[in-house]
Amino acid sequence: MMFEPQAGIFVEGTTAHFLLEFKLIEGVSSEQLAATLATAVALADEGVNRVWAFSAECWRSIAPAECPADIKPFTAVGEGEHIAPATQQDIFLWLHGDNPSANFDAAMAASAALASVATLAFEKSGFLYKDSRDLTGFIDGTENPKGRGQQLVALIPEGEPGAGGSYVLGQQWVHNLSSFKALSQPEQEAVIGRTKPDSIELDDEVMPNNSHVSRSDVKIEGVAQKLYRRSVPYGGVLEHGLYFLAFSADIRRYDHILQSMFGVSGDGIHDHLTDFSTPVTGNYWFAPSAAELSAIGTL
Ligand code: HEM
Numbered sequence: 001m002m003f004e005p006q007a008g009i010f011v012e013g014t015t016a017h018f019l020l021e022f023k024l025i026e027g028v029s030s031e032q033l034a035a036t037l038a039t040a041v042a043l044a045d046e047g048v049n050r051v052w053a054f055s056a057e058c059w060r061s062i063a064p065a066e067c068p069a070d071i072k073p074f075t076a077v078g079e080g081e082h083i084a085p086a087t088q089q090d091i092f093l094w095l096h097g098d099n100p101s102a103n104f105d106a107a108m109a110a111s112a113a114l115a116s117v118a119t120l121a122f123e124k125s126g127f128l129y130k131d132s133r134d135l136t137g138f139i140d141g142t143e144n145p146k147g148r149g150q151q152l153v154a155l156i157p158e159g160e161p162g163a164g165g166s167y168v169l170g171q172q173w174v175h176n177l178s179s180f181k182a183l184s185q186p187e188q189e190a191v192i193g194r195t196k197p198d199s200i201e202l203d204d205e206v207m208p209n210n211s212h213v214s215r216s217d218v219k220i221e222g223v224a225q226k227l228y229r230r231s232v233p234y235g236g237v238l239e240h241g242l243y244f245l246a247f248s249a250d251i252r253r254y255d256h257i258l259q260s261m262f263g264v265s266g267d268g269i270h271d272h273l274t275d276f277s278t279p280v281t282g283n284y285w286f287a288p289s290a291a292e293l294s295a296i297g298t299l
Contacts, residue, residue: 002291003164005155008049009230009247009287014096017126017232018103019170019243020110021283022091022118030061033117037062037091038297040113045106047099052293053092053168053285063299066292068162070251074169074284077255078262082270084171087281089121092170094245096232100125122281124172124243126232135233135240136180136276138192139199143217144229154228154247164289167251169227172234172281175241180276191272208272215261215271218253225253241277251284 024033041052054062056071077084093110095103103125111120134140145153156162180188185196193213194201201207207214218225227246234243248254256265263270292299 002289003158004290005151005164005166006051006287006290006293008051008094008096009154009166009228010150011049011096012230013128013132014049015098015128016096016100016103017234017243018093018095018107019122019124019126019232019234019245020093020095020107020120021089021122021170021281022093022111022114023121024058024090024118025116028117033058034062034297034299036114036117040110041293041296043106043109043113045102045109047097047102048106049096050106050110051092051094051287053094053166053287055088055090055283055285058090059286059288062296063288063292066161066288066299068156068160068165068167068286071162071167071286072251072284074282076282077258078264078270080263082262082274084258084262084279084282086283087122088283091118092168092283092285092287122172124232124234126234126243129233133233134231134242135175135177135235136188136192138188138194138196140231140242141229142194142199143213145226150228152249153226154249156249162286162288162292165292166247166249166287167254168285168287169244169246169248169254170281170283170285171244171279173241173244173277173279174239175277177240177276191276210269210272212261212271212273215269215273216257218256218260218265220256225256227253227257244279247287254284
């Protein structure tokens with residue numbers, strides 16, 4: 001298999017997004033699933049980047065020989081009031097570009113193509129907010145890897161099963177913006193761990209140990225748990241938040257960061273951000289390489 005990631009993972013700056021999660025219909029055979037998916041993933045629309053990803057169970061049934069070592073279903077993290085719930089579905093499709101009409105047509109076409117094997121279980125459309133900010137008003141993505149570093153962080157290395165593919169975490173977070181906006185700017189900055197206008201990390205002396213940066217900048221045995229984050233703001237006045245979306249060469253990085261954010265990494269401290277925003281879905285996906293994706297049906 002060629003080391004060729006799905007290109008849409010790395011296309012940045014797009015203004016319109018569609019996030020779709022499908023559930024497999026019971027009793028569908030692996031052959032039927034693979035044949036239907038082969039048709040659906042071959043769809044292409046001008047101006048739409050598309051990234052396909054699959055649950056452990058779904059990918060195993062399509063590509064038993066190509067399964068990456070650590071893919072697994074998402075399980076809930078946390079305790080008490082702070083829980084990241086698991087709502088594992090089977091197929092994930094992220095459509096993005098600068099044309100909401102093209103995204104809509106592509107979402108409709110993909111859902112129709114999958115209709116005999118899977119039903120749409122979740123959808124969100126999202127948008128670029130200002131200069132790549134989360135709806136809290138803070139720039140999201142400052143600490144993301146750049147250039148060649150993006151592939152190093154996001155992709156399973158050559159020589160391993162699933163090479164050129166990526167482990168994906170997708171979570172819908174619902175913000176309580178009225179309570180966040182009730183904080184003063186310095187208080188908001190203490191929640192995030194960065195300044196609001198220009199995203200400068202707070203100095204060590206003033207950085208709270210429960211800021212989002214403190215809880216998400218995790219080192220395990222000296223190794224920084226790096227992610228390539230591609231989260232998308234979504235929603236309207238009644239409900240809004242962030243569809244957290246990230247790509248990683250190693251699925252355990254998500255477990256380590258979520259345990260740290262949800263107060264179950266040993267020190268009992270939870271991320272102050274989880275007092276203002278709540279995850280309501282949680283899925284682990286495997287996004288195969290472009291080569292594997294186009295070989296569905298023959299794997
Ligand atoms: C409501 C949900 C979330 C919001 C609004 C949010 C927002 C932010 C913001 C504003 C930053 C600082 C700027 C930057 O470096 O991008 C940041 C950093 C970061 N976030 Fe989140 N985030 C959320 C959830 C998560 C989750 C669920 C994870 C991981 C599972 C995560 C992992 C990270 C990491 C690794 C960093 C960089 C930390 C560093 O090394 O400085 N975030 N996030």
